[in-house]
Amino acid sequence: MTDPFHDFELDLDPERLSGAVERFDLPIAAAEGYVAYLGLFDLLARRTQETLGTDARGRLSGLALRLQGLEGPMRFALYDRSRQTETLTRVARITAGESRLKREWLIPKLEEDVARYRARIAALTEALEAV
């Protein structure tokens, strides 16, 4: 059997992940992302020990060291992306609101004004021609 963590380093880059998830109904004691992942990685680590034997310790130590350097950058990336997404979403919402106001109020109002000016011009022209 191959190393259960074969190419795991590639899966550490969220950009390479599909973003797809699988859903499970778990008892409340394990129904939290972190806790469920504890179970998942425990099973993978156990299978690694069965598969690699004495080499498993080195393999898991290496992966643990690699993971320790990721938490800070990932936390920042998550914060930064959330902030950018939130800002852009807010700007888009405000801009869309302004456009709606223009479409639903300003443009009909201007069209109404133009129609009134035209009616007034027709009446004034008629009065002028009658003189």
Next chain:
Amino acid sequence: MTEIALLAEDVARLRAAYPEADDGQLESLLVEAAVRHRAHEPDPYDMAEVFIHEAAAIAVYRQQLAVAKHRLPDAVARESASYAEQLELDREVIPRLKQEAQRLRAQVRDLEERLRSKGLVPDAIEPQIGAGSIAVDDYEPPRFTNVDERRAATVEFFRRVGGER
């Protein structure tokens, strides 16, 4: 029972590592291990335990980032679309209407003046324009020519309002 989502890639890795177990068996094993680890802090000298806790913590971030990675491009696209729509209104539709209103108002003023010069009272002629029309006499069409100019002008406006920091 509570529904929980796990990264498809990690679940696939688990299934590949336990080809002899079906999903029900894997779930039972996973829950048993999760509850066992949850009950105590990892032993810092046990590299397997350290790895399991690190991998679980990072998996939560990986999942959030992977699931959210489409949201930023979507937000950028929505923001650009909303600007493009507003630009279309501000550059094409509204200026055309305001300039038309401006031209017609000038024509009204001219006709009223000509009537006055002939001794007539324009205010006696219906229909009146009435109050509440949108002021357009001093209107000048915007100078924006594209989305980027419009965006730069907006950023500059907020910079001036917010002040330099």
